[in-house]
Amino acid sequence: MSESLGMLELARVFGWLHELLVDTGLGEPWVTIITYAVLAVVVFGVLAVLALFLVWWERKIAGHIQQRFGPMRNGWHGWYQTIMDGLKLLQKEDVIIATRDKPVFFWAPVICFVAAFLAYVVMPFGKDLIVADLNIGILYILAVTTFTVISLLMAGWASHNKYALLGGMRSAAQVVSYEVPMVVSILVIVLFVGSLSMQDIVTAQSGNIFNWFIFRVPFGPIAFATYIIAATAEANRTPFDIPEAEQELVAGFNIEYSGMKFAMFFLAEFINLFTVSAIAVTLFFGGWNGAILPSWLWFLLKTCGVVLLLMLFRWTYPRLRVDQLMRFSWKFLVPVTFANLIIGAIIKYAGWYW
Amino acid sequence: MPDLRTQEYMVNMGPHHPSTHGVCRLILTMDGEKVVDIEPVIGYLHRSLEKVCENRTYAQCIPIMDRFEYVTSMSTNQVFSLAAERLAEIEVPERAEYLRVIMLELNRIASHLLFYGTTAMDCGALTPFLYGLRERELIIDLFEMTCGQRLTYNYIWVGGVSKDIPPEFEPKCREAIKIIGEKLDDYQGLLNENPIWLARMKDVGILDPDLAIAWGVSGPVLRASGVKYDLRKDDPYSIYDKFDFDIPTLEAGDNFDRYLLRIEEIKQSIRIIEQALDGLPEGPIRGKVKANFKPPEGEVYCRIENSRGEMGVYIRSDGSKKPLRVKMRGGSFNQLQVLPEIVRGKGYYIADLVAIFATLDIILPEVDR
Numbered sequence: 235m236s237e238s239l240g241m242l243e244l245a246r247v248f249g250w251l252h253e254l255l256v257d258t259g260l261g262e263p264w265v266t267i268i269t270y271a272v273l274a275v276v277v278f279g280v281l282a283v284l285a286l287f288l289v290w291w292e293r294k295i296a297g298h299i300q301q302r303f304g305p306m307r308n309g310w311h312g313w314y315q316t317i318m319d320g321l322k323l324l325q326k327e328d329v330i331i332a333t334r335d336k337p338v339f340f341w342a343p344v345i346c347f348v349a350a351f352l353a354y355v356v357m358p359f360g361k362d363l364i365v366a367d368l369n370i371g372i373l374y375i376l377a378v379t380t381f382t383v384i385s386l387l388m389a390g391w392a393s394h395n396k397y398a399l400l401g402g403m404r405s406a407a408q409v410v411s412y413e414v415p416m417v418v419s420i421l422v423i424v425l426f427v428g429s430l431s432m433q434d435i436v437t438a439q440s441g442n443i444f445n446w447f448i449f450r451v452p453f454g455p456i457a458f459a460t461y462i463i464a465a466t467a468e469a470n471r472t473p474f475d476i477p478e479a480e481q482e483l484v485a486g487f488n489i490e491y492s493g494m495k496f497a498m499f500f501l502a503e504f505i506n507l508f509t510v511s512a513i514a515v516t517l518f519f520g521g522w523n524g525a526i527l528p529s530w531l532w533f534l535l536k537t538c539g540v541v542l543l544l545m546l547f548r549w550t551y552p553r554l555r556v557d558q559l560m561r562f563s564w565k566f567l568v569p570v571t572f573a574n575l576i577i578g579a580i581i582k583y584a585g586w587y588w
Numbered sequence: 589m590p591d592l593r594t595q596e597y598m599v600n601m602g603p604h605h606p607s608t609h610g611v612c613r614l615i616l617t618m619d620g621e622k623v624v625d626i627e628p629v630i631g632y633l634h635r636s637l638e639k640v641c642e643n644r645t646y647a648q649c650i651p652i653m654d655r656f657e658y659v660t661s662m663s664t665n666q667v668f669s670l671a672a673e674r675l676a677e678i679e680v681p682e683r684a685e686y687l688r689v690i691m692l693e694l695n696r697i698a699s700h701l702l703f704y705g706t707t708a709m710d711c712g713a714l715t716p717f718l719y720g721l722r723e724r725e726l727i728i729d730l731f732e733m734t735c736g737q738r739l740t741y742n743y744i745w746v747g748g749v750s751k752d753i754p755p756e757f758e759p760k761c762r763e764a765i766k767i768i769g770e771k772l773d774d775y776q777g778l779l780n781e782n783p784i785w786l787a788r789m790k791d792v793g794i795l796d797p798d799l800a801i802a803w804g805v806s807g808p809v810l811r812a813s814g815v816k817y818d819l820r821k822d823d824p825y826s827i828y829d830k831f832d833f834d835i836p837t838l839e840a841g842d843n844f845d846r847y848l849l850r851i852e853e854i855k856q857s858i859r860i861i862e863q864a865l866d867g868l869p870e871g872p873i874r875g876k877v878k879a880n881f882k883p884p885e886g887e888v889y890c891r892i893e894n895s896r897g898e899m900g901v902y903i904r905s906d907g908s909k910k911p912l913r914v915k916m917r918g919g920s921f922n923q924l925q926v927l928p929e930i931v932r933g934k935g936y937y938i939a940d941l942v943a944i945f946a947t948l949d950i951i952l953p954e955v956d957r
Contacts, residue, residue, distance in 0.1 A: 300718035396599050400621070400938075472712055473784050481607040481710045482939050552784050553712025555939045556621050 273365060277354055285504040289316040291538075292504075292545055299549045320497060328493040331394065338392035342385045343491065343498040349381030350502040353509045358432045360522045360530030371432035372420060375513060376413075379468065382506060383409040386477060386487045389499070393490035401486025404556055405477035408467055411560055412474075415567035416464035419457045422578040423447050423517045436521030448518040453578040458518045460571045462543070465510035467559070470503065471544060473551040476559060511540035596624055603632045607710045607942045610952030612924070614941075621937050626928045633956040641914040645880050646672045646746055649911070654740035656916055657954040659702060662688075662695035662731075663894040665744035670825060671890035671901045672746045676883035683871040684748035685827045690761070690864045691731070691743060692826075692892075693857040697768060698727040699895035700850045700857075703949045704775060707847060710946035711788050711939075716778060723771050726764040733757060746881075748874030758865055765858045772854060780848075789844035793930050793944035797841065803926040807897025807919045809948055812849045813841035819893035826892075831863050846947040853895075880909040896920050896949055918954030 251272060255265045290305065290313065297304025305312025330339070356371040358364045368374050383406055390402015424430060426447070427438045439445045447454045467474035478486030488499045515521060515536040524532030554562065602613040611632035617625040637656055641649045653668045654661040666688060673680060680688075705720025728738050734753050735743040743750050779785045795805070797813040810817055818835040820828040836852035838845040885907040891900035897919020904913040927948060931941055 296714070300715050301722055302718065396597065404621075472714075475712070476939075479712065479939070481712065481942050484606060549715050550778075551713060552708065552779075552782065552788060553939070554784055555788060555937055557937060558787050 277365065278351060281351060281354060281505055281508070282501070284508060285501045286316045286320065288504045288508060288541065289319075289500075291541075292548075295542070295545045296549050299546075323497040324494055326493040328495060329490075331490050333394040334490070335392035335394070338388045339490075342389035342392060343495045343502075344385075345388065346382055346385035346502045347498040349378060349385060350505040350509065352378035352381070353513075356432050357509075357512055358436050358516060358521055359533055360528065363522075363530055364433060367431055367433045370430045372424065372430050372435065372513075372517075375432075375509075376417060376420070379506070379509060380409065380413065382502070389491065390487040393487070395490055397483045397485070398487050398489045401477045401479075401483045401489070404479075404483075405470065405487060407556075408470075408474065408476060408559060411563040412464045412467035412567075415460050415563060415571045416468060418568070418571035418575055419461040419464065420513075420517060422453050422457045422575050425575070425578055425582055426450075432516055432521075436516060436523065439520040440523045443520070446518065446520040446523075453574050453581065454518065456570070456574045457578075458514070460567055460574065461514060461517070462540075463567060464563075465514060466544060466547060467563070469506045469510050469544070471507065472548040473554050474559060475548075475553060476556050479553060481553075507541060507544060508537065511537045511544065514540045594620070601941075607945065608952075609706065609945070609950060612950070612952050612955070614945075616938070616941070618938070622935050623931055623938055623941050624933075626931050626941070628924050628927060630924065630952075630955050633952045635953075635957070637957050638914045638916060641911060643910065645909050646676075646883070646911065647879060649914070650745060651740065651742045654742055655953065656957060657894070657896070657899070657918060657920075657951065658739055659951055660695045660699045660895050661740050661742075662691045662744060663892060663899055665741065666692055666826070667890055667892045667894075667899050667901045668903075669744050669746045670892065671888050671903045672883065674890060675886060675888045675903055675905055676746075676881055678747045678877055678881075679875045680748055681872045681875055682827075682869050684873045684875075686864050686868045687749050687753060687873065688744055688826055689828065689831070690861055690868075691734075691741075691749075693860045693864070694727050694730060694761070696895045697765075697854050697857050698724045700854050701727075701768075703850055703895075703946075704847075707943070707946040707949075708779060710942050711785065713779070713785070716775065719771070719775065719778075723768050726767060730757065730761055730764060733760070745874065745877075747877035748872070750874075752873045758868075761861070761865060765861055768854065769858050772851060776851060786844065788939070788943055789842065789847060789947075791840075791842050792936070792940050793843045793846075793947065795841045795926065795930055799929055800841070800926065803929065804922040805897065805919075805926050806922065807894065808849050808853060809846055809897065809919075809923055811835065811837045812845040814839045819891060819898060823891065825890075828860075830867075831860050833859050833863075843943050843947045846949075850895075850949075882907060882909050891917070894919060896951065896954065897923065899954075916957055918957070920950040920952070920954040923948040924950050924955050 251269055252265060255268055260268070293315070294304040294311065305315035308315045308318055353375045355365050356368050356374055386405040387402045390398045390400070390405070393399070423435065427435050429435065439447060443449070448458050470477050478488065483489070488496055491499060515533065519536045519540070522529035522533040596617050596619050599616045599618050600613060601616050602608040603611040608614065613629040613632065615627040615629060616623055635655065637652055640652055644652060649668060650665055653664040656664045672678070701720045701724040705717035708716035731741055731743070732738050734757060735741050735751055795809065795813050797815050800810050800813045801815065806817065814837055816835055816837045819825070821835055833856045836849055836856065838849050883905045885905055887902065887904040889900060889902045891898050898917065899919060900917035902915040903911050906912040927945065930944055936944070
C-alpha cells in the first residue's frame with residue numbers, strides 16, 4: 235500500500251547535490267551548510283506557494299458559502315489574485331508609528347514568519363521526504379509553534395495601541411489555555427506509537443486504512459475532535475479568533491502593521507493553518523500512507539481536506555467571547571482530553587487493542 | 589500576587605470602528621476586558637437636516653428626509669408627508685395609501701434583514717451578513733423598479749406617491765415575499781440553536797421594561813422587553829387598521845429576544861403585504877396638491893412605527909410655503925442613550941458591548957440628523 239509511483243527520492247537529490255559540492259573542492263562544514271541552505275530554500279518556496287494557494291482557496295470557499303464567486307478577475311477563477319495582492323503589499327508604504335517600541339516592533343513579524351516555518355523541519359511530506367527525522371519530532375513541533383504567541387504578544391506590546399495590546403494579551407491567554415488539551419490529545423497517539431518521531435507515527439498507521447488513529451475507537455476519534463478544536467484555537471481561527479476579532483478589536487495585534495510586515499503576519503497565519511492540519515493528518519489520518527498515488531500527493535490531499543474542515547468552521551460559526559473561550563478550554567476540553575488519555579492508557583496496557 | 593497593581597483605562601471605540609454602524613464614538617472605561625463605564629459621543633454625522641428643511645418648500649423637504657434615516661427612507665418620506673398632509677388637510681387617495689403600506693412594510697423587512705446580517709457579523713459570523721443582504725436585494729430591486737432608486741427613494745410624496753407601480757411589480761413582489769418567508773427558516777436554522785450564538789446572546793444585555801419606558805425606548809427593543817406597544821395598532825396611521833396582523837412581544841429583553849423579535853416581525857410584515865396586494869384598489873395615486881402649497885398657520889406632530897421605533901416629525905408653519913421649524917425624532921437616539929444604562933456596572937465584556945450595540949439596531953444618521 236505504501237508503494238508509490240513517481241515519488242521524489244529526496245535522499246537521492248540530496249546525495250547528488252552533496253557530491254557536486256564535494257567535487258568543487260569545498261571543505262566539510264561548508265558542504266553541509268550549503269546543502270541544508272538549498273533544502274531550506276526549497277521548503278520555504280513550496281510553503282510560500284502553498285500559503286498563497288490557501289489564501290486564494292479560502293476566499294473561493296468563503297465566496298461559494300456566501301453565494302458569491304470570490305476572486306474572478308485575475309486568471310481562471312482569479313488564481314493569481316493572491317500573487318497580485320502580495321505584489322501590492324510589497325509596494326505599499328510601510329507606515330511606522332512614532333511611539334512604537336523600536337526593536338520589538340521590527341522583530342515581531344519576523345519571528346512570527348520564521349516560527350511558522352520551523353515546524354516543517356520534521357514534517358513528513360512523503361515517504362523519505364523529510365528534512366530531519368528528529369527522534370523528538372512532535373515535541374519539537376509543539377515547542378516551535380508556540381513561538382508564534384511570543385511574536386503576537388510582542389506585536390501587541392510594541393504597537394503602543396490599546397486594541398493591539400488587548401489582542402496580544404488575548405492571544406497569549408488563548409494559546410496557553412489551548413496548548414494543554416492539544417498536547418494531551420497528541421499524547422494519546424504517542425502512547426500507542428511509543429515514539430515521538432513523526433516518521434514512526436506515520437509508519438505505525440501503515441498497511442490498512444483501519445490502522446489510522448482516527449478509526450481506533452474510542453480514543454482515536456475523541457482525540458481527533460479535541461485536537462481539531464484546540465488546533466482551531468492555536469491557528470487563531472473562528473470561532474476562536476478573538477486575538478484579531480475584527481468587530482471588537484478592529485484588527486487586534488496587527489492593527490498598526492502595514493505593507494509587507496502585515497503580509498508576514500497574514501502569510502504566517504495561513505502557514506499555521508496548514509501546519510495544524512498537517513499535524514492532524516500525520517497523527518490521525520495516516521500521514522502520507524495511501525495507495526496508487528505518490529505519497530507526497532496523498533499528504534497534500536489529506537491536509538487540504540483538514541484545511542477545508544477548518545475553513546468550513548470559520549465561515550459557519552459566530553465567535554466565542556473571551557471568557558467563554560477560557561471556560562470551554564479549562565472546564566471541558568482539558569478534562570475530556572485527560573479522561574481520553576486515561577482510557578487510552580488502560581486499553582494499551584490491558585492489550586484490548588487491535 | 590498581592591502586589592499586582594491594576595488600573596482602569598480608557599479606550600476610544602470609534603468614531604471609526606467596524607461595529608459602531610456609522611460614526612459613533614463610545615468612550616469606554618475598561619477594566620481589563622470588562623467594560624466599566626461607557627459614554628456615547630454623538631454628532632459626527634450631523635448634517636443639520638432640520639435647519640436645511642426650513643429653507644425648502646414642503647415638496648423639497650422629502651428628499652432631505654431620505655437622508656434622515658437612509659436604511660428605511662420610505663418611513664421618513666411617510667412621516668413627513670403625513671405631517672404635511674395633516675397640516676394642510678390634504679386627502680390621500682386609497683390606492684396611494686395601499687401603495688404606501690406595501691412600500692413601508694417592504695422597507696421594514698429590508699431593514700430587519702440588514703439587522704440580521706450585521707448582528708451576526710458583529711458576533712463574528714460573517715456568512716449570515718451575505719444571506720441577509722441577498723434577500724434584501726429582492727426588495728431593493730422592487731423599489732428600483734418602482735421609483736428608480738435603491739436607497740433614498742423619494743417615493744412617498746405629500747398627497748400620495750410619486751409613481752404608480754409597474755404591472756410586473758405585483759408578481760415580483762409576491763415571489764419576493766414568498767422567497768423571504770422560506771429563507772427565514774434557513775436563517776433561524778443557521779443561528780437559533782447554535783450553542784455559540786446562544787452563549788453570546790442569551791441573558792446578555794437585559795433591558796428592564798421600566799428602564800426602557802423611562803428612557804423613551806420604542807419599537808422592537810421595547811417589545812422584546814415585554815411591552816406591547818406598536819403605533820401601527822396603538823395610534824393607527826394610514827390604513828393600518830384595515831389589516832389583520834399581530835404585534836409579537838417577548839419577555840426576557842436580552843439580545844436573543846431582540847434578535848428573535850425582529851425575525852417574527854418580518855413574518856407579520858409579510859402578512860400585511862399579502863393583504864395589501866390582495867386589496868389593492870384602482871384609482872389615482874396622488875391627490876390634488878399644488879407644487880408650492882401653503883398650509884395654514886399652526887403646528888403638528890406626527891409619528892409612525894419605524895423598524896427602529898417611534899419616528900416622529902414636528903412641523904410648525906407660519907402660513908408660508910416653507911416650514912418655519914422642523915424637528916425630527918428617531919428611535920435610535922433613545923436606544924443609544926439607554927446603552928450606558930444597560931452596560932454600566934454589569935461587568936459585560938467588550939464583545940458583549942458590540943453584541944448589545946448590534947441588537948439595539950442603532951443607525952447613526954437618525955441619531956445625529
